[in-house]
Every structure is written in C-alpha cells, then in structure tokens.
Amino acid sequence: MQSKLVAAKDYHEVALDIPAFVPDQAALQKELDRLRNPYVTWEPGGTAAAGDMVRCSLRSALPRFQKDSIRFVAGSGMYNPTLEALAIGMQAGETRTATLPEGEVALTVQAVQKRVVPALTDEMAAACKLPGVRTVAGYRRYLLAQQRDKAAAQAAWTLAARIKRAVLDESVFVLCKADWKQAVERELDRCRAIARQSGMVLEQMTPEQFAGNIPVKSYAELVAMTQDTCFDSLRCCLLGQHYAQNDGFAVTEAGYAAFLQDYAATWHTTAEEARAAMPKETYTFNQYAAHAEEVWRAHADRLYRDKNPLPDAE
Structure with a gap:
C-alpha cells in the first residue's frame, strides 16, 4: 500500500x-424486590384486597365457570379481571354475582390469604452468591x-x-x-x-x-x-x-x-x-x-x- x-x-x-x-430507579427496585420472592409467605384471614390469594367456588350455567374450588390472585388479571375485581372486599363465606358477557356467575369466597413480603436483608443478598x-x-x-x-x-x-x-x-x-x-x-x-x-x-x-x-x-x-x-x-x-x-x-x-x-x-x-x-x-x-x-x-x-x-x- x-x-x-x-x-x-x-x-x-x-x-x-x-x-x-441516569439510573433506572424503577428497574433497580424491581430487581431488589426479586430478592424477596423466595421468602414470601401467605397468611390466612381478613378481607380480600388486590394481591391477595383468593380461594373460591363458582356457580354458573356456563360450564367453564362451574367450579368447586379455584384459586387466583385478586387484581392480577391472570384469571378473569371481572371475577378478580368482584372478590376484592369480600371475606370467607360471602357470595356475590357478576354478569359477564357470557352470562351470570356467582362467586363464593372460601378463604383469603395475605401475601407477606419480608424486609430486605443482607442475608438475602448474600444468598445470591454473586462475586x-x-x-x-x-x-x-x-x-x-x-x-x-x-x-x-x-x-x-x-x-x-x-x-x-x-x-x-x-x-x-x-x-x-x-x-x-x-x-x-x-x-x-x-x-x-x-x-x-x-x-x-x-x-x-x-x-x-x-x-x-x-x-x-x-x-x-x-x-x-x-x-x-x-x-x-x-x-x-x-x-x-x-x-x-x-x-x-x-x-x-x-x-x-x-x-x-x-x-x-x-x-x-x-x-x-x-x-x-x-x-x-x-x-x-x-x-x-x-x-x-x-x-x-x-x-x-x-x-x-x-x-x-x-x-x-x-
């Protein structure tokens, strides 16, 4: 050349x-919160709120909503948003009815479990075994x-x-x-x-x-x-x-x-x-x-x- x-x-x-x-603080907090996931526990009782685990029975003329026992997390949108919203504010033994596009569904709460998230600890961080x-x-x-x-x-x-x-x-x-x-x-x-x-x-x-x-x-x-x-x-x-x-x-x-x-x-x-x-x-x-x-x-x-x-x- x-x-x-x-x-x-x-x-x-x-x-x-x-x-x-500029750190993404929301992403940081989300990852920090993930540290606590293995330590989350569920305790029974109280009125159902968003994020609670609800066990219930469903009664309906619609076969897909005829259930003796089903679990979902209220407000998660993972099962049926309308029924999840219906369960919020209910206690064990209560029954409410929702009108879905397909027809009516009666929901009876059998049990409510509260999600208990512990505070972050150094032990949780150390358990990740990161260098x-x-x-x-x-x-x-x-x-x-x-x-x-x-x-x-x-x-x-x-x-x-x-x-x-x-x-x-x-x-x-x-x-x-x-x-x-x-x-x-x-x-x-x-x-x-x-x-x-x-x-x-x-x-x-x-x-x-x-x-x-x-x-x-x-x-x-x-x-x-x-x-x-x-x-x-x-x-x-x-x-x-x-x-x-x-x-x-x-x-x-x-x-x-x-x-x-x-x-x-x-x-x-x-x-x-x-x-x-x-x-x-x-x-x-x-x-x-x-x-x-x-x-x-x-x-x-x-x-x-x-x-x-x-x-x-x-």
Whole structure:
C-alpha cells in the first residue's frame, strides 16, 4: 500500500460532551424486590384486597365457570379481571354475582390469604452468591454496575463516531488513488462472493434481493456507497496500523484461520469459498480499520465511566 499517515490527530484531545448516567430507579427496585420472592409467605384471614390469594367456588350455567374450588390472585388479571375485581372486599363465606358477557356467575369466597413480603436483608443478598456481594447495598451497586455498563456501551458508539470524524478530518494523509480503488474492489468482491453463495449475481440483483441484505436498491448504488465508505476505511486502516505500533495489536494467521472457520460455519460454506470471499489481504485491511474504531470506542467507554463512577464498594 502506497498511502501513508503523515500526522495523526491525538484522539485524546477530541472534545466530547459526555452524558451523565441516569439510573433506572424503577428497574433497580424491581430487581431488589426479586430478592424477596423466595421468602414470601401467605397468611390466612381478613378481607380480600388486590394481591391477595383468593380461594373460591363458582356457580354458573356456563360450564367453564362451574367450579368447586379455584384459586387466583385478586387484581392480577391472570384469571378473569371481572371475577378478580368482584372478590376484592369480600371475606370467607360471602357470595356475590357478576354478569359477564357470557352470562351470570356467582362467586363464593372460601378463604383469603395475605401475601407477606419480608424486609430486605443482607442475608438475602448474600444468598445470591454473586462475586463480592454480601449486603443489600452491595447488590444494589451490582445492579447499578450492570445498568452503567449498558449505558456506557451505548454512549461509546455515539462518542466514538464523533472521535472518528474529528480524527479523520484533522489527521494528515498522503492517499494513493490506487489504494482506494483496491479497497473498493475488495469490498465489492466480498459482496459478490456473498451473493454467489446465495445463488445470485451481484451486478444483476433486484431491489427486492438487496432488501434486508445491503441498504441499497441497485448495484450502482452499492458501488457509490462502497466508494464513499472505503475512503474512510482506507484512512482508518492507516490509523489502525499506527495505533498497533504502540498497543501491540497484530493480525495473525491464527486469527485469520479462526475467522475463516467461523465464516464457513455461519454461511454454511466451505473453507475455500470462505477464503475466496475474504482473502487474507482484505481481512488484514479490515482488521486494522476495525482496530482504529475499537481504540476510539474503548477510549469513549473509559471517558464515560470516569465521568460516571459507581458508589464505593461495600
């Protein structure tokens, strides 16, 4: 490759507006409440309320509502919303009648059981056997970490795109047109191979055949899109090679072999067809271009986490 990187814009110097992490408190509380589920008990007595377990008999001319004994949780909507609502406010021995679209149903409460939910304890959290979690506070921090990790991953994609644009625009390159044309042709060759494996000819594919595979409607649109994206890919490849000199990243034969094996398994094709679709030169080019993007994404992820630290460990 004759193209060269003359001066790389330091991605550490790209100004970014890092968003603040906002925990989903409702989701946190829902997961904390799940800790108590194994310790919930049921105690008899009282007037039925939403959430109580009601055992009752049903009498009706409708066979599906002729029951000697049936249980449901009042207000859950899991059995019949109308009958569940009817049971609320009733005590054992009481009978009420509801008119359903299908006909009348008489409901007699036989027993009411109250759901007793204990308070959260450190012992409940420790019973989860999660690494480093011994208390409720520790479990909450664990849940926060999961939320923060998901938010960091989402934010990193957006932030990395801004880093990429700034670095590509502000770095200095000497680009050879032949290298760009070769990158374009390699990508088109890859698309041709995939089309062949699906029994199609890339240059003759219809809009319907492109749909769901590549976001274009014709081969001409694909060429135009590839020419545009490969201009960035060429510069990303040069930057990826530059970063690799310092971070030790390298494209290896073992990595290429593993890629071919995975490709063949995914596309249900042979190793030879996989190699034809992705020659070593194309694989190497793409790996260095992807490495640059991974460097920027990892940097963005670190910035997000630094700005949004978790509470101190328990």
